[in-house]
Amino acid sequence: xxxxxxxxxxxxxxxxxxxxxxxxxxxxxxxxxxxxxxxxxxxxxxxxxxxxxxxxxxxxxxxxxxxxxxxxxxxxxxxxxxxxxxxxxxxxxxxxxxxxxxxxxxxxxx
Numbered sequence: 001x002x003x004x005x006x007x008x009x010x011x012x013x014x015x016x017x018x019x020x021x022x023x024x025x026x027x028x029x030x031x032x033x034x035x036x037x038x039x040x041x042x043x044x045x046x047x048x049x050x051x052x053x054x055x056x057x058x059x060x061x062x063x064x065x066x067x068x069x070x071x072x073x074x075x076x077x078x079x080x081x082x083x084x085x086x087x088x089x090x091x092x093x094x095x096x097x098x099x100x101x102x103x104x105x106x107x108x109x110x
Contacts, residue, residue: 003071008078013065024048038095063078
């Protein structure tokens with residue numbers, strides 16, 4: 001295990017990234033989106049943009065924190081580490097099989 005991976009295994013920042021990603025997937029589910037819809041989303045709501053910005057910000061902050069600690073890590077390293085974790089969330093929060101169908105809005109706590 002590389003030093004940055006050891007750091008990530010106990011990182012609060014990593015936990016926040018996972019939590020935000022799960023909220024994004026639940027948002028997609030609530031809207032009835034499919035994986036294909038993610039290639040070209042039907043629309044971009046303020047809520048989705050806020051979650052997207054938080055997700056990117058947490059990744060940037062975590063990467064900088066690791067670099068500040070002297071860990072040898074690049075963006076690609078972090079992406080590769082995150083990939084199986086996020087894929088697991090994708091499997092736990094499957095999206096619809098068909099085309100976009102508007103779901104219930106406003107009832108979920110994101």
